[in-house]
Amino acid sequence: MRNPLSDKITTIKPSGIRKFFDIVNEMEDAISLGVGEPDFDTPWHIRDEGIYSLEKGRTFYTSNAGLKELRTEIVRYIQRTQGVSYDPMKEVLVTVGGSEAIDLALRAMVNPGDEVLIPQPSYVSYEPCAILADAVPVIIELKEENEFRLTARELQDAITDKTKILVLPFPNNPTGAIMEKRDLEEIAEVVKEKDLFVISDEIYAELTYKEKHVSIASLPGMKERTILINGFSKAYAMTGWRLGYACAPAVIMEQMIKIHQFAIMCAPTTSQYAAVEALKNGDDDVAQMRESYNQRRRYLMHAFQEMGLKCFEPYGAFYVFPCIKEFGMTSEEFAERLLREEKVAVVPGTAFGDCGEGFLRISYAYSLDNLKIAMEKIGHFISRLREEKK
Amino acid sequence: MREQILSIIEKNSRIDIKELAVILGIEEIDVANELKALEEEGVICGYHTMIDWEKTSIEKVTALIEVRITPQRGQGYDNIAERIYKYPEVNSVYLISGGYDLLVTLEGKSLKAVSSFVSDKLSTLDGVLSTATHFILKKYKDHGTILTKKYEDTREKVTP
Numbered sequence: 001m002r003n004p005l006s007d008k009i010t011t012i013k014p015s016g017i018r019k020f021f022d023i024v025n026e027m028e029d030a031i032s033l034g035v036g037e038p039d040f041d042t043p044w045h046i047r048d049e050g051i052y053s054l055e056k057g058r059t060f061y062t063s064n065a066g067l068k069e070l071r072t073e074i075v076r077y078i079q080r081t082q083g084v085s086y087d088p089m090k091e092v093l094v095t096v097g098g099s100e101a102i103d104l105a106l107r108a109m110v111n112p113g114d115e116v117l118i119p120q121p122s123y124v125s126y127e128p129c130a131i132l133a134d135a136v137p138v139i140i141e142l143k144e145e146n147e148f149r150l151t152a153r154e155l156q157d158a159i160t161d162k163t164k165i166l167v168l169p170f171p172n173n174p175t176g177a178i179m180e181k182r183d184l185e186e187i188a189e190v191v192k193e194k195d196l197f198v199i200s201d202e203i204y205a206e207l208t209y210k211e212k213h214v215s216i217a218s219l220p221g222m223k224e225r226t227i228l229i230n231g232f233s234k235a236y237a238m239t240g241w242r243l244g245y246a247c248a249p250a251v252i253m254e255q256m257i258k259i260h261q262f263a264i265m266c267a268p269t270t271s272q273y274a275a276v277e278a279l280k281n282g283d284d285d286v287a288q289m290r291e292s293y294n295q296r297r298r299y300l301m302h303a304f305q306e307m308g309l310k311c312f313e314p315y316g317a318f319y320v321f322p323c324i325k326e327f328g329m330t331s332e333e334f335a336e337r338l339l340r341e342e343k344v345a346v347v348p349g350t351a352f353g354d355c356g357e358g359f360l361r362i363s364y365a366y367s368l369d370n371l372k373i374a375m376e377k378i379g380h381f382i383s384r385l386r387e388e389k390k
Numbered sequence: 391m392r393e394q395i396l397s398i399i400e401k402n403s404r405i406d407i408k409e410l411a412v413i414l415g416i417e418e419i420d421v422a423n424e425l426k427a428l429e430e431e432g433v434i435c436g437y438h439t440m441i442d443w444e445k446t447s448i449e450k451v452t453a454l455i456e457v458r459i460t461p462q463r464g465q466g467y468d469n470i471a472e473r474i475y476k477y478p479e480v481n482s483v484y485l486i487s488g489g490y491d492l493l494v495t496l497e498g499k500s501l502k503a504v505s506s507f508v509s510d511k512l513s514t515l516d517g518v519l520s521t522a523t524h525f526i527l528k529k530y531k532d533h534g535t536i537l538t539k540k541y542e543d544t545r546e547k548v549t550p
Contacts, residue, residue: 015550017548017549017550020548021546021547021548021549024547024548030547032547032548034548034549035545035546035547035548035549036549036550037545037549039543039545123550124550125550173550291394295398295413295414296413298412298413298414298415299409299412299413302412345547345548347548351550368413
């Protein structure tokens, strides 16, 4: 029999998280801090709208780009949070999660051989999606001493004649890093000078604990160069509804919609009705969840300080990214021993790029009580490691 | 800060000052002072424990009683409300808008104990026109806490 597979797909490594997932799953009573989704249920009024839409028989396809009402609400939301105006009819697309939007944006924009700059550590899908789109992913390794922000210098150094796109994943999963307005301004200058486009993945935009999130699309001259990606998963605790969106200049959006139209048709109708309610009446829920995350974030930073575990203070998403280099182990070894010996699951930093070596991703999408138990165990574990080293 | 402290201790009055300071990112001394002020001003009126008596072997009956009364000149409803709330078995007394005046919640050892309180004490008070007693059969949710189901984390254990 012939090889049934494409060469391209077989060269792509499966997600590094998968392997770890299998080990954790064998263990019945492990405490996991490995989850990349909120612990809150979707607020009831949002679920209720979803249910109501089913009761009313709203069970058909929507238009390819998504319900007009939802696109209008998205435009209003971006307008009031970022001060950027998009045309709901031509510049907005409702997608199956933010991840579909990432895939679409890359496929709509790159030609074979174009280079796509991907800062890492970052979410696992940018690199494979770039490869699937026949682009050449070029990794920019972010540094702890810069609080894992992307600097203009790092960007400049990575640009070649073939560079076309910069992926900008902030607030960041797994580091929790954010980019503030002045950081973005420096990046925007380089982007404009070198005539690049930006895919700005802002799925954690609502979860920042310093200043409010600023989108690079809001900077002068950047709207026409930016594909702004966001969604409902993290802000409204709606991961399972699979709903995200992209806002982009009409000329790019037109092509993204084409791919979406043929590959997906439209995002789930029930989810779209629920999302309208989320945008209309969900601000208080978001504020409450944000406050809870912030309390847990402060608790973790304090716990690490007491343990003497080095960790830069992250101001976004719901992750902390402590450094474990002092123990002389790889992230994977550390995570595996922590799991076997203390039954606490965290994700090795390397799951998000090679430069995540020496770090762990710890999620605080867990109750304070849960985090307390886990921190006690991690505390035991590292004091044991320090004893061993003596 | 006030609102945040209150919203946390409303759910968990056992949280210690040190932890409150950590999760709110403020100094311990400031938390302590604020709590003291809140107590002195009577904003914090007590620290109670939520108990689901159903799960114990102790028999308890809770009743909601709607009370219609005649307001008194110069006193309004306050006098009668006071006469009612002084009974130790009375849990709460609210003045209500709508079809009746006072909503009284009451905890008793048995149906009989509650009924005799209503017939002997409450309905015989001067100014009480009528009462309607509702017994609580099951508590699903109380003080914002769901009593019938335990939280279960149904997420996948590790996700990107």
